[in-house]
Amino acid sequence: MAIAQGLESIGDLIAANITKIASAIATIIIGVIAAYVVRSSMRRTIGTRIPPYIYRPVENLVFYSILILAGILSLYPFGLSLSSLLVAGGFAGIIVGLAAQSSLGNIISGVFLVVEQPLRVGDPVMIGDIAGEVVDVRVLSTLIRTWDGYLVRIPNQTVFNSIITNYSRTKARRIDFIVGVHYKTDVEKAIKIIIEYLDSNPYCLVNPSPEVFVDSYGDSSVNIRIRCWTPTKLWYPAKIKLQTELKRILEENGISIPYPQLDLHVKSIEPVIRIELKNQEEKNLKR
Amino acid sequence: MLAGEITSGTSLSLCRARIIYSEDGVLRACDEYKCEEVYVDGVVGYRPAPPIYSPFRISDAVYIEFDKKILVHRGDVIWAHAPLEIILYHKNSILTRLAPGRVKYTLVGNLVEGVIARYAKSRVAKGFPLENKDPCMAHIAFYIAQGEDTIKGVPFNAAYSHLYTDNKGSIFYSLVEVYIKDAIIESRTTSKPPIEGLEKLKQVRAGRTGVFSLTAPVIAVERGWKLWPSLKG
Numbered sequence: 204m205a206i207a208q209g210l211e212s213i214g215d216l217i218a219a220n221i222t223k224i225a226s227a228i229a230t231i232i233i234g235v236i237a238a239y240v241v242r243s244s245m246r247r248t249i250g251t252r253i254p255p256y257i258y259r260p261v262e263n264l265v266f267y268s269i270l271i272l273a274g275i276l277s278l279y280p281f282g283l284s285l286s287s288l289l290v291a292g293g294f295a296g297i298i299v300g301l302a303a304q305s306s307l308g309n310i311i312s313g314v315f316l317v318v319e320q321p322l323r324v325g326d327p328v329m330i331g332d333i334a335g336e337v338v339d340v341r342v343l344s345t346l347i348r349t350w351d352g353y354l355v356r357i358p359n360q361t362v363f364n365s366i367i368t369n370y371s372r373t374k375a376r377r378i379d380f381i382v383g384v385h386y387k388t389d390v391e392k393a394i395k396i397i398i399e400y401l402d403s404n405p406y407c408l409v410n411p412s413p414e415v416f417v418d419s420y421g422d423s424s425v426n427i428r429i430r431c432w433t434p435t436k437l438w439y440p441a442k443i444k445l446q447t448e449l450k451r452i453l454e455e456n457g458i459s460i461p462y463p464q465l466d467l468h469v470k471s472i473e474p475v476i477r478i479e480l481k482n483q484e485e486k487n488l489k490r
Numbered sequence: 491m492l493a494g495e496i497t498s499g500t501s502l503s504l505c506r507a508r509i510i511y512s513e514d515g516v517l518r519a520c521d522e523y524k525c526e527e528v529y530v531d532g533v534v535g536y537r538p539a540p541p542i543y544s545p546f547r548i549s550d551a552v553y554i555e556f557d558k559k560i561l562v563h564r565g566d567v568i569w570a571h572a573p574l575e576i577i578l579y580h581k582n583s584i585l586t587r588l589a590p591g592r593v594k595y596t597l598v599g600n601l602v603e604g605v606i607a608r609y610a611k612s613r614v615a616k617g618f619p620l621e622n623k624d625p626c627m628a629h630i631a632f633y634i635a636q637g638e639d640t641i642k643g644v645p646f647n648a649a650y651s652h653l654y655t656d657n658k659g660s661i662f663y664s665l666v667e668v669y670i671k672d673a674i675i676e677s678r679t680t681s682k683p684p685i686e687g688l689e690k691l692k693q694v695r696a697g698r699t700g701v702f703s704l705t706a707p708v709i710a711v712e713r714g715w716k717l718w719p720s721l722k723g
Contacts, residue, residue, distance in 0.1 A: 375597045402594075405546070407594075408596050410598075411597065434606045437548065
């Protein structure tokens with residue numbers, strides 16, 4: 204009975220305000236359509252002309268501003284103006300702010316990320332322990348495509364508070380690896396061969412110049428450290444090519460890369476055992 | 491001369507690059523860094539071009555390091571040699587690009603604001619073009635438009651360069667203006683021939699659309715460009 208009365212009163216309320224509700228819905232629909240039209244128009248006109256790391260945040264800002272504006276305008280038929288919303292917002296803001304603390308934190312962090320730009324769309328980055336390419340910087344989160352191809356959504360607040368390593372902000376990047384050569388190897392000759400190879404390799408920059416030096420003495424090898432700067436965009440193919448080709452170049456020049464080995468020095472063996480072994484071998488041979 | 495035509499059933503060597511055009515229409519073009527094969531019918535042309543695409547498309551800039559430092563004054567013209575690449579084309583289609591020589595790159599300026607540039611070391615002389623023994627290098631003239639100092643090299647934007655040839659088949663880059671300011675060398679690539687009487691080489695620009703600006707951006711670098719001491723002495 205009570206439910207029926209309640210539904211009836213709601214029905215009366217809707218009937219009394221049908222034009223206002225229709226007007227509000229129309230405003231929202233127009234706002235949504237306008238937002239999509241403006242976004243599509245922006246993509247066609249300026250989207251291809253300016254870098255994505257500038258365009259994407261601007262597009263998001265315009266798109267969501269239109270939607271918020273449409274939402275506010277849709278309340279006008281009910282007598283709610285912007286000023287009254289702001290007054291109400293004072294109280295509501297505290298409640299909403301507490302409830303949406305993390306979301307607001309993400310939005311504010313997103314704004315700081317756009318302003319400070321520690322990362323841009325397309326940059327190869329490492330955020331905390333997640334490495335990959337920035338796909339998008341959104342209002343609440345940043346989207347990273349890891350090197351394995353997974354999409355990872357990281358809240359903007361986490362991004363802002365994390366240590367961000369951006370691999371694309373410098374023009375050159377260093378490749379650094381160690382090659383071990385046998386202790387009997389002429390180390391100076393090995394270094395000379397490696398430097399000649401790096402000098403002939405287009406991936407290694409002339410300046411900063413490559414570095415090749417004895418880094419340490421390992422258990423089985425003399426460890427030669429190789430450092431070579433490459434254009435940032437070519438770092439990965441350069442690293443693979445250098446590491447692959449250097450082994451071949453060293454082997455062609457008679458320099459081997461040893462594997463871990465253990466030399467056993469036997470000081471004495473009982474003669475009896477040797478004789479027995481020999482006799483045993485002879486017996487085996489006679490058979 | 492690095493410009494000409496090749497017909498099927500012939501082969502050609504251009505410095506370290508080799509082109510074989512078989513009778514069954516397969517064009518095999520190789521340099522030190524890659525080999526490409528294309529099916530073609532008809533005559534294939536080849537032309538020199540500024541070295542931007544081969545082996546990697548990573549920079550429009552070229553840095554010419556001089557074998558010795560040179561003292562320059564406003565109004566001087568200094569001559570050096572700059573590398574080229576070879577474009578193989580059929581009508582208006584570019585088939586491939588080859589690097590006829592060894593390729594090196596360098597960083598000019600600092601790690602953040604610097605420029606990656608194609609690197610070449612060259613002799614340098616004032617006032618007249620140097621004798622060029624390498625057919626895969628072109629003459630380049632730098633006009634000192636402002637300032638005076640000793641300089642070790644000059645970067646320039648090769649994407650905006652034009653190429654010219656003389657009646658002996660030598661190739662020339664268009665003039666590069668150099669501005670030496672406080673601690674900076676700026677270069678501006680012009681479309682002007684470095685000397686009179688040169689003929690402009692036709693450029694193959696298939697695939698480019700829109701307006702191609704003749705105003706070159708200025709490459710500005712710190713004059714003390716070698717920021718890292720060389721371990722090689």
